[in-house]
Amino acid sequence: MPTNLSTLDSSQIQDHLKSHSLKIGVVGIGRIGLPTALCFAKAGFETIGIDINEKLVNMVNSGNYPLKDEPEFDKIFENVIENKKFRAETNIEKVVPNCDIVLLSLPTPMNNQNIPDYTALLTVGKSLNGLLSNGQIVIVESTVEPGFIENELLKSIEGPEKNLISGTDFHLAVCPETANPGEIMHDFKKLPRLVGSIDEKIRPIVSDLYTNVFGVELIPMPNCKTANAVKLTTNVFREINIGFINELSLLFEKLGIDTYTVIEAAKSKYNFQPHYPGPGVGGPCLPVNAYQYLNSSKKIDENFLKIVQDARKINEFMPQHVIDLLADAFSETANSLENSTIAILGISYKPNVHDVQIAPSETIIKLLKEKNLNLKIFDPYFISETVFGYKTENTISDAINNSDATIIVTGHKEFEELNLQIFTDSMKKPIIIDCTGKINPNDAKAKGIIFKGIGRG
Numbered sequence: 001m002p003t004n005l006s007t008l009d010s011s012q013i014q015d016h017l018k019s020h021s022l023k024i025g026v027v028g029i030g031r032i033g034l035p036t037a038l039c040f041a042k043a044g045f046e047t048i049g050i051d052i053n054e055k056l057v058n059m060v061n062s063g064n065y066p067l068k069d070e071p072e073f074d075k076i077f078e079n080v081i082e083n084k085k086f087r088a089e090t091n092i093e094k095v096v097p098n099c100d101i102v103l104l105s106l107p108t109p110m111n112n113q114n115i116p117d118y119t120a121l122l123t124v125g126k127s128l129n130g131l132l133s134n135g136q137i138v139i140v141e142s143t144v145e146p147g148f149i150e151n152e153l154l155k156s157i158e159g160p161e162k163n164l165i166s167g168t169d170f171h172l173a174v175c176p177e178t179a180n181p182g183e184i185m186h187d188f189k190k191l192p193r194l195v196g197s198i199d200e201k202i203r204p205i206v207s208d209l210y211t212n213v214f215g216v217e218l219i220p221m222p223n224c225k226t227a228n229a230v231k232l233t234t235n236v237f238r239e240i241n242i243g244f245i246n247e248l249s250l251l252f253e254k255l256g257i258d259t260y261t262v263i264e265a266a267k268s269k270y271n272f273q274p275h276y277p278g279p280g281v282g283g284p285c286l287p288v289n290a291y292q293y294l295n296s297s298k299k300i301d302e303n304f305l306k307i308v309q310d311a312r313k314i315n316e317f318m319p320q321h322v323i324d325l326l327a328d329a330f331s332e333t334a335n336s337l338e339n340s341t342i343a344i345l346g347i348s349y350k351p352n353v354h355d356v357q358i359a360p361s362e363t364i365i366k367l368l369k370e371k372n373l374n375l376k377i378f379d380p381y382f383i384s385e386t387v388f389g390y391k392t393e394n395t396i397s398d399a400i401n402n403s404d405a406t407i408i409v410t411g412h413k414e415f416e417e418l419n420l421q422i423f424t425d426s427m428k429k430p431i432i433i434d435c436t437g438k439i440n441p442n443d444a445k446a447k448g449i450i451f452k453g454i455g456r457g
């Protein structure tokens with residue numbers, strides 16, 4: 001029988017936390033859920049990860065781990081496998097009835113009309129209806145729009161007949177995850193967390209649990225929707241600022257002003273926060289979070305959050321701008337873009353991760369493909385894999401040898417301080433389009449390279 005923590009006094013709760021005598025279920029063991037589950041297990045709690053991906057479950061149980069691009073993840077994985085506090089399962093029915101705490105780290109993507117898709121959370125919510133009983137606490141870590149927990153998820157767990165009552169049979173809370181891919185283990189130990197709940201009495205219990213596991217500051221929120229609004233605001237703030245700097249870059253290119261010089265000098269003003277131009281904004285968070293806010297606001301008024309709509313439009317236009325820069329560069333040569341071979345360096349949506357979700361590279365590749373160009377792709381995080389229908393190259397030289405132009409899309413650390421000589425040695429009449437700001441235009445031009453960069457006036 002699970003422990004009903006809400007009926008205990010604070011010293012009894014502390015006893016459970018100190019002795020780690022609570023069983024934790026984590027539903028969804030992907031990029032966020034698996035490291036989270038391992039942290040609970042490392043702290044000493046018996047933890048079971050639940051995922052519909054059987055291959056992933058088998059992989060994890062056999063001691064093999066995904067997320068090779070996450071620094072420090074190997075250490076915690078090996079430590080937890082040794083202490084035998086963690087295992088993974090596919091069958092939610094078998095696990096949840098015995099858990100005291102159930103974390104939901106399920107995907108919240110959007111569909112092809114940019115409408116948030118909460119199917120995973122609602123499906124699991126519905127199945128929890130038959131599995132919860134004695135006041136277990138369900139904590140949603142997934143990113144959702146404000147009001148989704150109160151208006152939709154709560155109802156799916158309570159069931160249409162309300163055979164489960166929130167606050168008695170179970171408790172619902174949120175603790176939105178704010179870690180950055182590529183820095184997850186670091187962020188888990190450093191970033192404060194937000195806690196909101198449907199019934200207030202559960203909030204300090206969730207706070208104490210997370211303090212026990214992560215040792216970070218917990219910020220109490222008045223309710224779930226405010227906690228979810230904070231999470232969206234931090235990400236959409238970035239989306240808007242990147243949209244602003246991208247649009248400025250389009251202007252500065254016309255005015256002959258270098259965007260990076262402007263940003264560097266603007267940083268001297270104490271309240272300026274630098275954001276950098278790029279080929280668009282991708283990943284499972286920023287673009288989705290913008291559409292989550294837009295989904296919320298349009299239910300009230302289509303004209304709300306125009307600034308978010310505009311930022312999205314600019315950021316979604318940037319891949320086309322990359323193609324325009326490429327066409328411009330070709331127009332400065334005797335060569336024709338038609339039938340040319342283009343090398344693409346970097347396809348991840350952000351530097352140093354193995355992840356192409358909503359990556360601007362996908363749109364860039366699609367636009368190049370529409371022009372029937374030959375493409376060679378190199379990404380140090382995707383060696384010899386098939387991505388977007390192309391087999392990736394093994395080395396940077398394989399990609400640029402005999403290519404007519406190179407587009408540097410993602411600023412991976414492996415592309416820091418690229419020796420420009422490799423381009424002049426391997427390409428016929430080198431053209432470089434830099435989306436990352438890593439290449440100094442003057443150095444490239446001094447080498448006889450035809451250079452275009454986003455925001456380089």
Ligand SMILES: NC(=O)c1ccc[n+]([C@@H]2O[C@H](COP(=O)([O-])OP(=O)(O)OC[C@H]3O[C@@H](n4cnc5c(N)ncnc54)[C@H](O)[C@@H]3O)[C@@H](O)[C@H]2O)c1
Nearest residue numbers: 028029030031032051052053105106107108120142143177
């Ligand atoms: N990746 C990030 O950068 C990041 C950062 C902060 C917050 N978040 C949020 O965290 C949540 C999870 O994101 P993620 O990146 O870990 O996603 P992910 O796709 O890496 O992992 C989700 C996992 O859930 C599993 N799953 C899907 N449906 C299921 C079901 N019905 N039952 C059991 N398992 C199911 C999938 O198989 C997958 O392994 C999302 O809401 C996301 O927005 C993500």
